[in-house]
Amino acid sequence: MGARPSFQQEVSNLLYASESTPMQCCIQCATCVSTCPAAEFMDASPRRIIAMIAADMKDAVLASNSYWYCASCYHCSAKCPRGIDVAGMMYALKRYSLWKGRHREGLIGPDFSRRFVKMIMKTGRAYEPSLAPAFLGKYGWRVLLGDVKTALRLLSKGRLPLLPSRIKRVRPFRRMLARIIPLGGVA
Amino acid sequence: MKTYAYFPGCSLEIVAASYDRSAVEALRALDVELKELDDWNCCGATAYFHIDEILAHTLCARNLAIAEKQKLDLVAPCSGCYKNLYFTNEHLKKDADLAEHINFALEADDLHFFGKGRVRHLMEVFVEDIGVEEIRKRVTHPLGGLRVAAYYGCQLLRPRKDGEDVESPTFFEELMKAVGAEPVPFPPRLRCCGGSLIVTYRKGALAMVRQLLESAEENKAQVLATICPLCQVNLECYQSQVNEEFGTHFSLPVLYFTQLLGLALGIAPKRLGIGAEFVPAEPVLAAFR
Numbered sequence: 001m002g003a004r005p006s007f008q009q010e011v012s013n014l015l016y017a018s019e020s021t022p023m024q025c026c027i028q029c030a031t032c033v034s035t036c037p038a039a040e041f042m043d044a045s046p047r048r049i050i051a052m053i054a055a056d057m058k059d060a061v062l063a064s065n066s067y068w069y070c071a072s073c074y075h076c077s078a079k080c081p082r083g084i085d086v087a088g089m090m091y092a093l094k095r096y097s098l099w100k101g102r103h104r105e106g107l108i109g110p111d112f113s114r115r116f117v118k119m120i121m122k123t124g125r126a127y128e129p130s131l132a133p134a135f136l137g138k139y140g141w142r143v144l145l146g147d148v149k150t151a152l153r154l155l156s157k158g159r160l161p162l163l164p165s166r167i168k169r170v171r172p173f174r175r176m177l178a179r180i181i182p183l184g185g186v187a
Numbered sequence: 188m189k190t191y192a193y194f195p196g197c198s199l200e201i202v203a204a205s206y207d208r209s210a211v212e213a214l215r216a217l218d219v220e221l222k223e224l225d226d227w228n229c230c231g232a233t234a235y236f237h238i239d240e241i242l243a244h245t246l247c248a249r250n251l252a253i254a255e256k257q258k259l260d261l262v263a264p265c266s267g268c269y270k271n272l273y274f275t276n277e278h279l280k281k282d283a284d285l286a287e288h289i290n291f292a293l294e295a296d297d298l299h300f301f302g303k304g305r306v307r308h309l310m311e312v313f314v315e316d317i318g319v320e321e322i323r324k325r326v327t328h329p330l331g332g333l334r335v336a337a338y339y340g341c342q343l344l345r346p347r348k349d350g351e352d353v354e355s356p357t358f359f360e361e362l363m364k365a366v367g368a369e370p371v372p373f374p375p376r377l378r379c380c381g382g383s384l385i386v387t388y389r390k391g392a393l394a395m396v397r398q399l400l401e402s403a404e405e406n407k408a409q410v411l412a413t414i415c416p417l418c419q420v421n422l423e424c425y426q427s428q429v430n431e432e433f434g435t436h437f438s439l440p441v442l443y444f445t446q447l448l449g450l451a452l453g454i455a456p457k458r459l460g461i462g463a464e465f466v467p468a469e470p471v472l473a474a475f476r
Contacts, residue, residue: 037398039380041391069388071395072233073379074345078353085346096235109237109387116234120246124228126197139389148427154202154424157463161201170227172296173249179292180245 007058014092020077020085026050032076032086042066046076046086049093064100067093068109108135120175124167129160191312192252192259193221196268196416197229203265203416205460209445210264210309212459216452217325218318221262224253233383241288247275248289250468251306251396252298264309264445266415270342273306275374277348278400293440308343310414310444314358319365329367329451331475335447336373336408337363340380340401340418342473362444363412371406375399379419390432396421397429408469419443423465440468 005013027187032046037047043064044052052061061067067090076086094113097103103110115131129151137144154160167173199207211221227250235243250272254261279286280302290300307315309444313322337359344353356377360370380399381392399414399422403411413419423441441464449459450472461468 014309015401020371033428037381037382038388038391038393041388041394069384069391071382071384071392073341073382075341075377075379078347087346095239098238105385112383112387113234113237116232117242119236120229120231120235125200126229126232135386137394143389143428146431150424150428155464157465159204159463165200165362167228169296173228175295176245176249176292179295180242180289182344 006008007056007061008053010049011089011092011096012055014095014099015085015088020088021080021083023050023053023089025082026054026084027082028054029081031079031081035075035079037073037075038069038071042069046070046090050084050086050089062097062100063104065104065107066090067097068107070094107137111135121174121186124170124173125165127161127164130164188218188220189316189404190220190222190259191262191307192224192254192257192262194224194227194230194254194263194268194272196263196265198265198416202420203443203458205463206416206419206443206445207460209443209449209454209459212444212454213452214312216449216454217313217322219317222257222259224261225257225310227253228261230265230271232267232271236271243271243288244278244285245292246273247272248279248293248300249296249298251279251304252293252300255301255304256298260305260307261314262307262309264414265417266308267341267417269306270346271307273308273348274346275307276302276304281380287393289357308336308414310343310359313444313448314362319358319361322362322448323365326366326451328451330447330451331367333368333447333471333475334371334393334407334409335368336403336406337370337376337379337444338373338403338411338413338422339376340413341377341382341416344377345416346412359412359414360400363447366448367398367426368451370445371403371408373402373406373408375402380418382413382417382421385421386427392421393425393429394430396425397433397435400429400435400439402425403439404437408439410447412444412467413437413441414444414448424456426466438466440464440466440471 030047070090231243231246363370381395386391
């Protein structure tokens, strides 16, 4: 007893609130690919990822950059003729890869998401400048320089916050979150 | 005077302060009041859904419960916040187990989600609750055929909510016509601006921004109008980086739709936050006043 779940079953189980058609219904028509603004940058297109999941190619799927390059624009989900929430599936893959610590090295997305969530759990509000130094260096000096210029221009227009904003009732807020994630918080 | 609970979201606090100011001013001119949601918290953006769905819904539910306490419908001007708040509201209404689980957490902050409130995008307040015809009647300073690329972006329309037209919506163009602007053909109006990829995958996001700017320029738009702070920042603040990356020469002002609306309602540009753009809008706007 207790057969191991297939990768497809694992991913399906992660689609907690999804009301879409199961991804097993995919007919490989590639409508998702034609609507996707990021497909050209992905190792494997959304259509291919669905096929790879069905073929239980767990390692190859998790090692791809595809799901971390999804911009969550939901064009695929809106246009899929079978009604599959492809963008929701990409979210599920992100969660799975963070949960298992099995995403490709060198991507900024996983690190950014972790840091962002930790920040919100602490203060209740987003303050992006505190996140910037950790990841901008990864793009190299040219982008860094461009971003410093952008930041200075924002500052001169009064559009860059100097201090982090936080909610007033931080303590009850943290107690609330602790009731959802009781031990240790987010990885 | 109709009143809404107003969820500005983290972007509107500073980087998109002109969206905040112009939304409040334009609605006041139309006899609608926005009352900032008491002690609101971040909607979780996309990052929270990358970590844990229930945690993400809890964050949104706290805001929904506060709005319910104030007995007001909740308005979000940012399309990302709107999408998160809207769908959490829907999921919790339909899923009693999820609601019970999250209400246990909300108790720690003395709150409860009943599922009585509605979530609106700021654009919906204008085009559905007030109505394009009513706005047309209130225009005192029509925009004289200003050529506008009306950019819908993603999350106001997608994921699909109920029977609405997500393939070929026209409400933004109609609103622009009502204030005397001329919406230009803008084929990628429903395409993505790159969203948070601007942080996590810069190269891809800049390419997406480039496609949008290219189309707006081809169609001789004088201004690109947005309904979301993330779109505004990507399209405008990263325009110079697009130019550096691709050797292009874009110089297109990107304004919030509420700023154009405010001008048409006779509100002074300064009170609408005009002047805080990287690409100044004043030169094109001056010709129409």
